[in-house]
Every structure is written in C-alpha cells, then in structure tokens.
Amino acid sequence: MAEMMAQGKEPEILFWVGCAGSFDERAQRITRDICKILSHVGISFAVLGTEEACTGDPAKRAGNEFLFQMQAMMNIQVLNGYNIKKIVTGCPHCFNTIKNEYPGLGGNYEVIHHTQLIQQLIDEGKLKAEGGESFKGKRITYHDPCYLGRGNDVYEAPRKALEVLDADLVEMKRCRSNGLCCGAGGAQMFKEPEKGNKDINIERMSDVLESKATVVAAACPFCMTMLRDGVKLSEKEKEIEVLDIAEITARANGL
Amino acid sequence: MIGQVIFIIILAAAIYLFSKNVGKIRRNILLGRDTDRSDNPAERWKTMAKIALGQTKMTKRPFAAVMHFFIYVGFIIINIEVLEILIDGVFGSHRIFSAPLGGLYNLLIGGFEFLAVLVLVACFTFLIRRNIGHLKRFSGVEMTSWPKSDANYILIIEILLMTAFLTMNAADHKLQLLNFGHYIKAGSFPVSNLIGPLLPDSANSLETIERGCWWFHIIGILAFLNYLPYSKHFHILLAFPNTYYSNLNPKGKFTNMASVTNEVKAMLDPSFVPESTGEIARFGAKDVTDLTWKNLMEAYTCTECGRCTSVCPANQTGKLLSPRKIMMDTRDRIAEVGNNLDKNGKDYKDDKSLLDNYITREELWACTTCNACVEACPVNINPLEIITEMRRYIVMEESQAPNSLNNMFGNVENNGAPWKYSQADRFNWKE
Known part of the structure; x- marks a missing residue:
C-alpha cells in the first residue's frame, strides 16, 4: 500500500489479510489464492503488509475491550491515512470487526468477505470455473463460519461460489443458521478448551462424516485449522480434504 | 347479589396483587444499566409482530411449534370468553354476549370448545414429553426441582381450567334443554355435548356443577394470573416488549464500550x-x-x-x-x-x-x-x-x-x- 501511495495510485480495493492469513502456513496459501483471483480478474488491489495489525477481534471476544479499541484506533488511523474506501477480508472475524465495530470508532468502509467478492465476480461473469481442476461430481459440503453466517447473515455467497463447479453439493445436518461452530471462536483458538467429554471440532466431524463429503469447503482460517485437526484425529486425511472457497475457486480456474 | 360482591372482591384483590408484583419486576428490571433501544420504532414493531405475535422462530421445531400454537391461540381467543365471564360475574348476568352477538355467539362458543380440546391435547402431549419421554432439552444442571415443577404446574393448571370450561358448558347446555331458571338457549356445544351424558340429569345437581365449574374456572384464571410473576410462564407477557426491544444490529456486532x-x-x-x-x-x-x-x-x-x-x-x-x-x-x-x-x-x-x-x-x-x-x-x-x-x-x-x-x-x-x-x-x- 505504501508503494502504491508513493506512486500516487489508489487501489480499487484493500485486501485485509489478517493474522492467520499472514502467519499461519496453511492460511498463507489461502491468502496467495485470494491474490491470484484478484489479479486474474484485473482488480487493482493493495495490502497493508507490515502496517497491518490484528483487528482486536480475539481481544474483544475475550473481554479485553481496552486492547480491542487500541488496535482498532491504530488500524483506523492507518486505513484513513491511506483514504481506504473498500476492503475485502480473508477472514470472517476481521470482516465482522471492521464492518460492524470500526464505524463506531471512526472507521467507515465498505467491507466484504472474500466469498462475497467471488460471488460478485461470478455474477458479473468475470469469474467462471474453467481452465483448471474439475470438481465435477465431487461431493462437497460447506461449513458455515459463525461470524459470516449467524453473525452477519452471509449464507448464500459461499454457496454460490460452489454452485458453478457442477459438483455434488451436500449440506450437513447442522447448516446455515443452525450450523455448528468449529470451536475456535470467542478466543477459544488461543486457549485450551474447558473440561468436557469431547472437543467441538470432533463433534463437527460427525456431521462431516455423515454427509459423506470428500471436500469440506471452509471460509475462515480458524475453521480451517479446527476442521483439519478434526479430519486428522478421525484418521480421514486420505479421504477428506478441507479447502477454502478461495482455494477451490483458484484451482477450478487453474490459477 | 352476595355472589357479585364476593366476585368483585376477589377480582379486585387479584388485580391489585398482580399489579403489585408486576411493579416489583419492573422496578427490578430498571435496576439495570441504561441502554438505548428507542430507535427505529417501525422496525421494532415489525420484529415484535413477526417474532412474538407470529412466532416465526418457533417453526424451527415444527412439532413443538404446532402444539405451542394450539395453546397460544387457545389462550388468546378463549380470553374473549373470559371477558364475558368477568362481566357476568360483576353484573350477575348470564352469557351477556349472547343477545348482542346472536348467531355469531354460537359460532364463537363452538369455536372455543374446539380450541379448548386442542389446548388439552397440547398440554397432555407436553406433560408426556416432559415426564415420560424425558426429552433431553428439559434436563440439565439448571433444571432442578423448581423449574421442573413450575413447568408441570403450568400444564396441569391449564388442563384443569379447560376441563372446568368444558364441564361448565356441558352442564349449562343440559340446563338450557331443561328450560331451567335463567339458563337461556345460547351457544353451540359441539364438544361438551359429548360430556353431557356423563353428568347427572337433575336440574339442581346440574346447576351446582355449572356454578362450581364457573367459579373454579374464573378463580383459577385469576390465581394463574398471580402465579405468572413467580413463574417462567411470565413469558406470555414479556415476549412482546422483549422482542420490541430486540437488538436490531447484526449478531456479530458487539457493543463498543x-x-x-x-x-x-x-x-x-x-x-x-x-x-x-x-x-x-x-x-x-x-x-x-x-x-x-x-x-x-x-x-x-x-x-x-x-x-x-x-x-x-x-x-x-x-x-x-x-x-x-x-x-x-x-x-x-x-x-x-x-x-x-x-x-x-x-x-x-x-x-x-x-x-x-x-x-x-x-x-x-x-x-x-x-x-x-x-x-x-x-x-x-x-x-x-x-x-x-x-x-x-x-x-x-x-x-x-x-x-x-x-x-x-x-x-x-x-x-x-x-x-x-x-x-x-x-x-x-x-x-
């Protein structure tokens, strides 16, 4: 972003990568695929790079409002400094926080999640599912991230992105507004779970197995981690693949 | 005349006690911190109409939704009958709505009887689900003996009230056929007709039963009203303001302090x-x-x-x-x-x-x-x-x-x- 600014250019959209997308090795692949999609359709975009910092989401959900607002105000300063108008995020938690909680602190942007961008591009005819890997007939199920689905009522966009694949799409028993959490939200990602009789991602695996899907589509880097751990612990790594909607889209288009 | 006096005293006491306890709950609620939920009244009325009046969120569990709907509709519509009973009680009249409503009255009373049966069906089903079916949803650490009893009391009271209502109608109907006293021919009794044969034929016994059920029913309703502030059943009132003051923001949005x-x-x-x-x-x-x-x-x-x-x-x-x-x-x-x-x-x-x-x-x-x-x-x-x-x-x-x-x-x-x-x-x- 700093480079673009120096060249006097303004990007159409800012890609908010998020901490998982920046540091988590598995999520970095999703980040790169989102970039490939943006380049493929010719959207000029920028990232903040080292100027980006945690939105404060995990701090806020854990009750640390001070830390959240510190992060939020510093990020808003950077975003407003670059005159950012439109943001696409790679993570539903960043999406929710910037879209819903930043305006009250002076950060007003048009914020979309990457699955919404993919849906828009498909609707506009700019993105198809051709020239790459065929998902035809593959049994795919979609896991709703809480902060995209229930949190912000985004249920259709990720599904639209899968519909173009001509795959065998199945829903899990608990889906859409009834979707079961992966277990990572509310800062659970950063702590051990409380005592119980099983982990939440194992409970979610029973839905995945029941659906008989061979691909679980995710739209959140934390869900990705939890679902992959669930697949590993169920010893289904050979049968079931967990892929982000962005990865599926990139693969289907040979990017 | 003495009946009217007793009725008015009981009614006044019930209303006084109920208002007093509701006042306490209101005071308790207002002990909470302030939050502004006065914006966007149009959207708020719509939410209340949809969620509380229309019960749209109940439909996620269709069986419970239908059963609950029976009780809900029964409760609301049978209240027209309760209004008549209250007026009769105060003025010493009998079935005062029958003259002005004419044919519609028959339709109403017949309709109430069917609703009463639906309420009975739903209440029995719920009792069975709670106590014999042991639905998992109704257990848990917080479901100690009081919450469990509370639920059963509510269902049992509703069953007793509906039974008294139908028995009262059955006795009334038989008295009407006997041309006894002030029991004018009014109402249609598609359900209580079936209970009629179980009742005695003597006019005096029938009158005792009719009066007994009438008093039991109305005192029962007033007692139930006063049970509400102590019970989870208070939801029948608070569901409306509670949905009106709903959070209208996306669920993912937490407040900024x-x-x-x-x-x-x-x-x-x-x-x-x-x-x-x-x-x-x-x-x-x-x-x-x-x-x-x-x-x-x-x-x-x-x-x-x-x-x-x-x-x-x-x-x-x-x-x-x-x-x-x-x-x-x-x-x-x-x-x-x-x-x-x-x-x-x-x-x-x-x-x-x-x-x-x-x-x-x-x-x-x-x-x-x-x-x-x-x-x-x-x-x-x-x-x-x-x-x-x-x-x-x-x-x-x-x-x-x-x-x-x-x-x-x-x-x-x-x-x-x-x-x-x-x-x-x-x-x-x-x-």
Missing part, C-alpha cells in the same frame, strides 16, 4: 479531554445491576425451553456452560437483589454477586461466541451479551483471564498478532 473509548483516546492523544460520563461505572458485569435493563428483561422473559442450550457447542460437548442457566441465574439473582431491597432498604448490599455465587468462570470461558443460542431463542433473548459483559469484568477489573489468553493479549499488544510472530515478518507470505 464508550467508557473505554474515552480512556483509549486519552491514551493515544494526551490533549484529548473526555466528555464527562457522570457516574464512575465498573467495566463489565460482576453482578446483575452491572447488566443493562434489557439483559434483565430477558431474564424475566426466559421460559426455560432450552433451545439455546441444546444448540450450544460447548454444552453439546459436555462443558459446564448452558446459556439457559445464564438466563435463569440472572433472573434468580435479580429477584434476590429485589427482595433484599424490599426487606432491608435501598442501601443494603449482600456479599453475593452473579459472578461466582451463581455463574462460574469455567462456564464463561467455555463460550465460543458463536451466536447459536441467540439464533435459537424464539423470543430473541441474548445470553451471549451477559457472558461477554462478565468476561469484560474478569479481564478488565480483575485481570483474571486464563493464562493462555493473557499470552494472547500480550502478543496482540506487542506484535500486533495473537501469536508470537514479529510484526516485521507479516508480509513474508508473499513468497
């Missing part, structure tokens, strides 16, 4: 002078009076159906957290605080609080903030808000977050990411 904004702004900009917010409040919630009046209204609205707990990922995997318990604890505690006020004056403080004495930290930290409980509640109750407020207290007032979360806070503060990575490495994903 204005008190924190002031401090953070002052920290980032030393020249910033915060607007005075008046009282110095505590960050987050330790006790019920730190919650908003809306949180407390929700606690009184909860009818303990357990839809929230049955979809809670933490609860389903055996953790202590149960969103229903959060609401029930909040109600028990605010009722206790209210009773203390009544007994010991407004400055009295006991040494208990919602945190620790009612809700444990283990419960609070098990929440994934997934909003499943909020989504599931048929009357838009939000247990997550209470959980978040209590976490805020633990973190910001006590600094007692679990260690792993303190590490995460430290990382966010120092490295701008919840993990221990350097900010300088943030762009390393770019191959």
Whole structure:
C-alpha cells in the first residue's frame, strides 16, 4: 500500500489479510489464492503488509475491550491515512470487526468477505470455473463460519461460489443458521478448551462424516485449522480434504 | 347479589396483587444499566409482530411449534370468553354476549370448545414429553426441582381450567334443554355435548356443577394470573416488549464500550479531554445491576425451553456452560437483589454477586461466541451479551483471564498478532 501511495495510485480495493492469513502456513496459501483471483480478474488491489495489525477481534471476544479499541484506533488511523474506501477480508472475524465495530470508532468502509467478492465476480461473469481442476461430481459440503453466517447473515455467497463447479453439493445436518461452530471462536483458538467429554471440532466431524463429503469447503482460517485437526484425529486425511472457497475457486480456474 | 360482591372482591384483590408484583419486576428490571433501544420504532414493531405475535422462530421445531400454537391461540381467543365471564360475574348476568352477538355467539362458543380440546391435547402431549419421554432439552444442571415443577404446574393448571370450561358448558347446555331458571338457549356445544351424558340429569345437581365449574374456572384464571410473576410462564407477557426491544444490529456486532473509548483516546492523544460520563461505572458485569435493563428483561422473559442450550457447542460437548442457566441465574439473582431491597432498604448490599455465587468462570470461558443460542431463542433473548459483559469484568477489573489468553493479549499488544510472530515478518507470505 505504501508503494502504491508513493506512486500516487489508489487501489480499487484493500485486501485485509489478517493474522492467520499472514502467519499461519496453511492460511498463507489461502491468502496467495485470494491474490491470484484478484489479479486474474484485473482488480487493482493493495495490502497493508507490515502496517497491518490484528483487528482486536480475539481481544474483544475475550473481554479485553481496552486492547480491542487500541488496535482498532491504530488500524483506523492507518486505513484513513491511506483514504481506504473498500476492503475485502480473508477472514470472517476481521470482516465482522471492521464492518460492524470500526464505524463506531471512526472507521467507515465498505467491507466484504472474500466469498462475497467471488460471488460478485461470478455474477458479473468475470469469474467462471474453467481452465483448471474439475470438481465435477465431487461431493462437497460447506461449513458455515459463525461470524459470516449467524453473525452477519452471509449464507448464500459461499454457496454460490460452489454452485458453478457442477459438483455434488451436500449440506450437513447442522447448516446455515443452525450450523455448528468449529470451536475456535470467542478466543477459544488461543486457549485450551474447558473440561468436557469431547472437543467441538470432533463433534463437527460427525456431521462431516455423515454427509459423506470428500471436500469440506471452509471460509475462515480458524475453521480451517479446527476442521483439519478434526479430519486428522478421525484418521480421514486420505479421504477428506478441507479447502477454502478461495482455494477451490483458484484451482477450478487453474490459477 | 352476595355472589357479585364476593366476585368483585376477589377480582379486585387479584388485580391489585398482580399489579403489585408486576411493579416489583419492573422496578427490578430498571435496576439495570441504561441502554438505548428507542430507535427505529417501525422496525421494532415489525420484529415484535413477526417474532412474538407470529412466532416465526418457533417453526424451527415444527412439532413443538404446532402444539405451542394450539395453546397460544387457545389462550388468546378463549380470553374473549373470559371477558364475558368477568362481566357476568360483576353484573350477575348470564352469557351477556349472547343477545348482542346472536348467531355469531354460537359460532364463537363452538369455536372455543374446539380450541379448548386442542389446548388439552397440547398440554397432555407436553406433560408426556416432559415426564415420560424425558426429552433431553428439559434436563440439565439448571433444571432442578423448581423449574421442573413450575413447568408441570403450568400444564396441569391449564388442563384443569379447560376441563372446568368444558364441564361448565356441558352442564349449562343440559340446563338450557331443561328450560331451567335463567339458563337461556345460547351457544353451540359441539364438544361438551359429548360430556353431557356423563353428568347427572337433575336440574339442581346440574346447576351446582355449572356454578362450581364457573367459579373454579374464573378463580383459577385469576390465581394463574398471580402465579405468572413467580413463574417462567411470565413469558406470555414479556415476549412482546422483549422482542420490541430486540437488538436490531447484526449478531456479530458487539457493543463498543464508550467508557473505554474515552480512556483509549486519552491514551493515544494526551490533549484529548473526555466528555464527562457522570457516574464512575465498573467495566463489565460482576453482578446483575452491572447488566443493562434489557439483559434483565430477558431474564424475566426466559421460559426455560432450552433451545439455546441444546444448540450450544460447548454444552453439546459436555462443558459446564448452558446459556439457559445464564438466563435463569440472572433472573434468580435479580429477584434476590429485589427482595433484599424490599426487606432491608435501598442501601443494603449482600456479599453475593452473579459472578461466582451463581455463574462460574469455567462456564464463561467455555463460550465460543458463536451466536447459536441467540439464533435459537424464539423470543430473541441474548445470553451471549451477559457472558461477554462478565468476561469484560474478569479481564478488565480483575485481570483474571486464563493464562493462555493473557499470552494472547500480550502478543496482540506487542506484535500486533495473537501469536508470537514479529510484526516485521507479516508480509513474508508473499513468497
């Protein structure tokens, strides 16, 4: 972003990568695929790079409002400094926080999640599912991230992105507004779970197995981690693949 | 005449007692912190019409929805009959609506009878589901003997009221056929007709039965009215204001604390002078009076159906957290605080609080903030808000977050990411 600014250019959209997308090795692949999609359709975009910092989401959900607002105000300063108008995020938690909680602190942007961008591009005819890997007939199920689905009522966009694949799409028993959490939200990602009789991602695996899907589509880097751990612990790594909607889209288009 | 006097005394006493107890609940709710829910009245009326009146969120469980609908419609429509009974009771008349309504009256009474049967069917089904079917949703640590009895009392009272109503009609109808006394020919009795043969044929016995059921029915209703403020059944009233004052924002949006904004702004900009917010409040919630009046209204609205707990990922995997318990604890505690006020004056403080004495930290930290409980509640109750407020207290007032979360806070503060990575490495994903 700093480079673009120096060249006097303004990007159409800012890609908010998020901490998982920046540091988590598995999520970095999703980040790169989102970039490939943006380049493929010719959207000029920028990232903040080292100027980006945690939105404060995990701090806020854990009750640390001070830390959240510190992060939020510093990020808003950077975003407003670059005159950012439109943001696409790679993570539903960043999406929710910037879209819903930043305006009250002076950060007003048009914020979309990457699955919404993919849906828009498909609707506009700019993105198809051709020239790459065929998902035809593959049994795919979609896991709703809480902060995209229930949190912000985004249920259709990720599904639209899968519909173009001509795959065998199945829903899990608990889906859409009834979707079961992966277990990572509310800062659970950063702590051990409380005592119980099983982990939440194992409970979610029973839905995945029941659906008989061979691909679980995710739209959140934390869900990705939890679902992959669930697949590993169920010893289904050979049968079931967990892929982000962005990865599926990139693969289907040979990017 | 003496009957009228007794009736008026009972009615007045029932209304007085009920208003007094509702007044107490209102006072208790207003012990909560202020929150503004006065915006967008059009949207609010719409939400109330849809969720409370239209019961749209009940449909997620179709069987329970249909059964509940029987009782709901029965309750609302049979109230027209209760109005007639009240007027008859005060003026000593009998079936006063029959003359002005004419043919419509027959239709109404016949309709009420069918509704009464549907209510009976639903109540029996619910009793069986609770006590013989042992539906998982109706058990759990918070479902101790009082909540279980409360549910059964409600169903049994409704069954008794409907039975008295039908028996009264059956006796009335037989008396009408005998051309006895003031029992004018009015109403149609498609259901109570069938009970008729079970009743004696003597006019005097029939009159005793009719009067007995009439008094039992109306006194029963007035007693039930006064049971409401002590019961989970209070939802039949509070469901309406509670949905009117619903949170209209996306569920993912948590409140930004204005008190924190002031401090953070002052920290980032030393020249910033915060607007005075008046009282110095505590960050987050330790006790019920730190919650908003809306949180407390929700606690009184909860009818303990357990839809929230049955979809809670933490609860389903055996953790202590149960969103229903959060609401029930909040109600028990605010009722206790209210009773203390009544007994010991407004400055009295006991040494208990919602945190620790009612809700444990283990419960609070098990929440994934997934909003499943909020989504599931048929009357838009939000247990997550209470959980978040209590976490805020633990973190910001006590600094007692679990260690792993303190590490995460430290990382966010120092490295701008919840993990221990350097900010300088943030762009390393770019191959």
